Amino acid sequence: MLVGKAGVGKSSTGNTLLGKREGGGGTFTASSSLTSVTKRSKSFECTNASTRYKIIDTPGLTNIDGNENEIVNEIALSLQYADPGPHVFIIVAEYGRVTEEDFRVYEKIRDLFGEKFLQKYGILLFTRGDDIKHDLEATLDDEINDEILVVEFKKKIVEESETLPELGKLCELCSNRIFIIDNRSQNRNYEASRFYKALGDWDLGIDYCTDSHNLAIMMAEDRKIRDAKLDADLDKELKKSKQQLEKKTKERGNKKDEELSFADKQHRDKKQAIMNSYEKAIADLKTNHTKEVEKLKHENKKEKQKPVKPSSHVLEKIGIALGISTAIVGSIVGGMAAAPVGAAVSAAAAGFAATEGIAGAAGVVAAGATAASASASSFTLGGWIRDYCNIL
Numbered sequence: 001m002l003v004g005k006a007g008v009g010k011s012s013t014g015n016t017l018l019g020k021r022e023g024g025g026g027t028f029t030a031s032s033s034l035t036s037v038t039k040r041s042k043s044f045e046c047t048n049a050s051t052r053y054k055i056i057d058t059p060g061l062t063n064i065d066g067n068e069n070e071i072v073n074e075i076a077l078s079l080q081y082a083d084p085g086p087h088v089f090i091i092v093a094e095y096g097r098v099t100e101e102d103f104r105v106y107e108k109i110r111d112l113f114g115e116k117f118l119q120k121y122g123i124l125l126f127t128r129g130d131d132i133k134h135d136l137e138a139t140l141d142d143e144i145n146d147e148i149l150v151v152e153f154k155k156k157i158v159e160e161s162e163t164l165p166e167l168g169k170l171c172e173l174c175s176n177r178i179f180i181i182d183n184r185s186q187n188r189n190y191e192a193s194r195f196y197k198a199l200g201d202w203d204l205g206i207d208y209c210t211d212s213h214n215l216a217i218m219m220a221e222d223r224k225i226r227d228a229k230l231d232a233d234l235d236k237e238l239k240k241s242k243q244q245l246e247k248k249t250k251e252r253g254n255k256k257d258e259e260l261s262f263a264d265k266q267h268r269d270k271k272q273a274i275m276n277s278y279e280k281a282i283a284d285l286k287t288n289h290t291k292e293v294e295k296l297k298h299e300n301k302k303e304k305q306k307p308v309k310p311s312s313h314v315l316e317k318i319g320i321a322l323g324i325s326t327a328i329v330g331s332i333v334g335g336m337a338a339a340p341v342g343a344a345v346s347a348a349a350a351g352f353a354a355t356e357g358i359a360g361a362a363g364v365v366a367a368g369a370t371a372a373s374a375s376a377s378s379f380t381l382g383g384w385i386r387d388y389c390n391i392l
């Protein structure tokens with residue numbers, strides 16, 4: 001858990017310990033802003049040398065401008081992230097700007113975790129390792145490694161503690177576990193590995209520190225009650241949602257049935273209309289057919305009532321029977337159509353009187369030659385034969 005006053009580099013340190021640079025996903029927000037950047041505690045996890053770490057960044061208890069409620073809430077939130085308690089308290093301080101305020105952060109946490117929390121679980125971490133190195137190199141006129149850096153820096157702290165006794169006290173309270181980090185390093189992973197190695201060297205990260213008021217345990221109880229209520233609420237909502245689903249499914253089913261029965265009715269109506277149209281068409285066809293049949297029969301009957309046109313064969317027979325030469329009969333057959341009916345009937349009447357025998361008939365024809373010549377304008381032999389045949 002990273003704690004410290006505003007703007008000292010807590011979030012930047014958190015990112016370095018995650019092995020990440022600011023700005024990417026899963027990192028804490030860090031900025032040189034004049035106002036405090038981190039307003040709420042947050043946590044991210046990482047793995048280093050097969051060990052899993054959870055880093056908790058806090059707004060810094062001095063960030064929450066005297067609002068007691070905010071402070072209490074923020075502590076409760078940080079405790080939950082660290083449940084059942086932090087393994088390590090990293091008191092973050094900024095090189096060159098350590099003030100009494102840094103000490104006040106310690107006092108606030110001490111009230112929660114007890115007098116000796118730093119002794120067993122605390123580290124005093126200085127950011128701006130780059131500046132520290134730069135300054136020390138200037139005074140030592142030589143390049144320095146990490147070990148020399150810490151040794152020389154501790155000497156510096158002792159010197160500065162004379163003007164700021166809280167600084168020396170903080171070092172002491174942390175059992176002189178001092179770490180310098182360069183959050184501007186190009187190799188964040190190297191910085192992180194150095195830190196986790198130091199943790200091992202100090203035997204930290206094994207036990208965790210529970211708060212002396214057992215707040216974490218009380219909060220675990222609160223959480224249980226809250227979770228039970230959430231589960232009960234969820235059950236209620238699920239039930240409600242299931243009922244709604246059933247109701248809506250039923251409503252939709254009813255709508256579907258209505259639509260289907262409407263479609264069925266429409267289909268039936270359509271089928272009926274097709275049947276009706278078919279039946280009407282068939283009835284019309286039959287009526288027309290009956291009319292046609294009647295008309296044909298009527299015409300047939302009418303035709304039958306008409307005189308038959310004698311075939312040439314019949315005419316020939318008649319001609320022969322009457323003793324008319326074949327040549328004349330041929331001309332009779334040819335002229336039949338032109339014979340006036342009235343003349344034919346009177347001629348037929350005359351002819352009947354002499355139909356006792358074929359020879360007699362010849363005589364009638366011969367005897368009638370005078371009559372024929374007398375009435376040549378109204379009598380033709382063809383007409384006579386046709387009418388004669390009709391009578392027969």
Ligand SMILES: Nc1nc2c(ncn2[C@@H]2O[C@H](COP(=O)(O)OP(=O)(O)OP(=O)(O)O)[C@@H](O)[C@H]2O)c(=O)[nH]1
Nearest residue numbers: 007008009010011012030031032036037038128183
């Ligand atoms: N040169 C240098 N600058 C640093 C280092 N660590 C942090 N800073 C800068 O210090 C400024 C503040 O850093 P943050 O990490 O936001 O500080 P903080 O403590 O989280 O700030 P709050 O959330 O406001 O309390 C940023 O501009 C950082 O880049 C470091 O090791 N070296």
Ligand SMILES: [Mg+2]
Nearest residue numbers: 010011037038
């Ligand atoms: Mg921050």
